[in-house]
Amino acid sequence: MTSAERAGTVRVERPEEQSPDWAAIALVTIDYPPVNAGSESMRRDLLDVFERLSGEAGLTGIVLTGASGNFVGGSDIREFDAPARAPHLPEVIAAIEACPMPVVAAIDGAALGGGYELALGCDARVATRKAVLGLPEVTLGLIPGAGGTLRLSRLVGVAKTIDLVVSGRRVKAAEALHLGMVDALVEGDLLSAALVHLKTLAGAKRLLRDLPPASSSETDIAEAEAVASKRGKGAVAVAEAIAAVKASAVLPPQQALEQERATSLRLRVGPQSKALRHLFFAERAAAKLPGNASPRQIASVGVVGAGQMGQGIAIAFAQRGFRVALADTDRGCLDRAAETLKANAAEQETRGRIRSADELMALIAPGEIDAMTDCDLFVEAITENMEAKKALFARLDALAKPGAILVSNTSYLDIDEIARATDRPGDVAGLHFFNPAAIMRLVEVVQTAECSPEVLATLVSVARRLGKVPVVTRVSEGFIGNRIFNAYRRQCEFLVEEGSSPEDVDRVMRDFGMAMGPFAVFDLAGLDIAWATRKRLAPMRDPRARYVEVPDRLCEAGRFGRKTGRGWYDYSADPRGVPDPNVRTLINEASTRKGIARRTIPDAEIRDRLLATLVNEAALLLDEGVAQRPSDIDLVLVNGYGFPALKGGPLHWAARQPRAEILSMADGMVAASGCGTERATNLEAVLDAAE
Known part of the structure; x- marks a missing residue:
């Protein structure tokens, strides 16, 4: 991130100049583009603002929000390899709690990690439907370090807090409201709704740290602990997170907060957190390509080969909203694939993994190869036979529109040789999915000798749209993996x-x-x-x-x-x-x-x-x-x-x-x-x- 991107500010405005409804209310906006990642400078700005507002005469409330579609998208992870520097997030939250007037967090976009802990330090939380909340620190080998384990348990109980903290999952706004992670869901203007909610507090503070944990039965707590321990076998942070949540229910609040903070700082320098942070940054490095080639627009995908891998690839694309044409030279194989896909989609709907089997299947159209002329991207997933693949690519080259990209899912074969079977070698590459394709995150993007920069950029972009981890590889027997x-x-x-x-x-x-x-x-x-x-x-x-x-x-x-x-x-x-x-x-x-x-x-x-x-x-x-x-x-x-x-x-x-x-x-x-x-x-x- 450049120094320009790191620059930011915390703005304090008095909207009463535009609307009398805001009389005696301050609007505090965190504006640290691009995602409002928490940093030392942001913490310093926030601390200065809240210390100043605490002493402002006549002020009756504060609305805290974020600019550019995010509240706070988590901490700046690059700071984790350096010693923790003041002011620390617990100090900022303590300043918010010490404000004599109530503070409402108005959440749009991401409120994750330290961002959600900041919101938990406020007296109430309202969110738009686009909001995503959570404490994902365990996925980086850490535990929340600014009171997340304690304050969240006051809203959702010990059992649910164990689940949310250990899984590190990002919770969408509707579920967050159902769980109690936010107090209200906003349908219209976020700031107006936050102001309305602030006035319902009638000037009263509501500090989560001073409340008892929400109800959880001992049975539920034991079950949550067992599930979390099994899920995080070998992960030090999982055991520490469970211990911190349980401690928050029995220790005096200040002691629990200090203990959580000490554990978080200790884990931050441990080998597991360093390993997981390495992978976090590795994903971002792998997705960055040299140059500034622009990806082509991909909306429709033709998958040729209706076996197990082809079916998985079709589902992976359809789940992300791509229109998919599925074909196979064996009509019986295609018919069987269609039935299998329908059954799998119905099962996913039953399990709650997708919203609607009918909606998913509406995006997948089994048919003939010759009907795929409008596809933007073709994915070959037939048998591992060089001559068969070359013949198919020659056929696809003849029917595909100009600018369409042809990729092979081969695990081993020389894609340069396959590309030479076409008159568009610059538009040919590899997308090596791993089985099961709809679940496995890895995709090897195989860069052929003549692959154009635009095609490479397109395939990396497409892989990311699929929720995959794209890794670029040159042609080699077996590629990287x-x-x-x-x-x-x-x-x-x-x-x-x-x-x-x-x-x-x-x-x-x-x-x-x-x-x-x-x-x-x-x-x-x-x-x-x-x-x-x-x-x-x-x-x-x-x-x-x-x-x-x-x-x-x-x-x-x-x-x-x-x-x-x-x-x-x-x-x-x-x-x-x-x-x-x-x-x-x-x-x-x-x-x-x-x-x-x-x-x-x-x-x-x-x-x-x-x-x-x-x-x-x-x-x-x-x-x-x-x-x-x-x-x-x-x-x-x-x-x-x-x-x-x-x-x-x-x-x-x-x-x-x-x-x-x-x-x-x-x-x-x-x-x-x-x-x-x-x-x-x-x-x-x-x-x-x-x-």
Whole structure:
């Protein structure tokens, strides 16, 4: 943010000059563009204003609001890496509470984090229907630090406060009114409504800190705590937030406030908060492109391929208001997809995830490819076959209007080669969604050699409109995510061949914090997908490189993972999967054929080799220019592959370990892997850049 953007002011006006209704009322407006992010200068201005107004004779009330469509959009997170500097937000809120006259917060747009805490320090809160409120600090590894846990519990009770604080969710105005987070919802002019509400207070103060918590049963509190603890397993901030909310109900208010503040400041310098803030800034960096290319307008999308991925992509677009045409060369597949989409939409409506199944389905029109001529964007989601994709792109090129963009959802294939099948290579790129496409946040935006800046800007913009995390990648086998994941998979197979069991490897990586163990992930994704890739690349494989044949034998036996009931694990009797003696026999026989003396591999070695593989392959990608920055790789691994967000991604994590230890891990991994694996020459430089 530039210094010009950081400049701002807190204005004090006396609207009685325009309307006698405002006699003896001050209007205080926070105007710190672009989003009124809380900062040291804003806090200083607010404190000066309220200290001055407190002593103003004849003043009977104050309305506090924000300019440019936001109240206060949270704190300026960039300040968190520096020591906390006075004045602090609790001081500002104390000054508001100390005002002898009541203060009403008039909320439009965002009132989040410290912004909502500021509103909680006022005597009442009114909001427009556009308002969004919440305390999202836990999502950054923190807890509210300016009385949020205490004051919110006075409005909604301890149980609901635990839920709202731990989830960090943003609450829309209508729900906020229902919960009691605001006192009134405004249909007309916000400031007029705030003035009316202020006069109903008749000059009386209503300090939330002095009130008892709203009613919550012990059962509700215990249930909220159990749900929150399960949701935030391993997150220090979750446990601390629960403790702070519960303490606010039993401790004297001042003691609870001081304890909450001390905890927040302690967490701010902790590794988990630093990791989550790293990912927060990484998302913003990934969405910024060099130059000033303007995105094209995209309103209608043609999705070709009505399988599971195509259906998910269609839903992802329709949920965000895009018109979607869905086609498939197999009419039976298209008809089945239409029925599946209807059933899924009805289920989402029943669960409250969407407002109306009929409204969603009205945006998705199954039909023929040749009827897609008006689409602004085409997304190919057919089988992973180069010739089939090239033929489809040639067909789409012929029917699409000028300026329409053609993208492939391929996971591995060379999109430059696909683009050459068209007469518009500058309008061809990749949008690699992750399964399930309607849920997974990550989208790799694949920049082809001839992709125009406008097309790249358009695809990043579209991904953000979908609520996704876009990461730009150059063309490479597997792009960023799958290339790293394939190296990870190979190392897992090496470990199994040498003596580990799939369940040992899975346990070790879950203990590290991965969402799932790798072999469970392989089974979930389908072993046939990687098998097809191995067969495609077989002619190019160095015969000297180490190769584990066990996965091929599993696939030859029809063990493709969960979808066939058996893979690395057996799912026939337990949907969670159990170890299979037949797999153990297959592994032992493979080791014997190669003359490998199986050994017990310590957990530390399993963990170190797999983490070193992730870090080393990431460095190779950066060296080749496939990925732009270390933080992009962290985003991909966290949002697409289950790397623990609390560790900030593999490169953020590695850069914070003893350097000699990481280099030793990499050397050990390379030595164990044999021919075909080399240590990245830029590894130390990458670790320096990731610090």
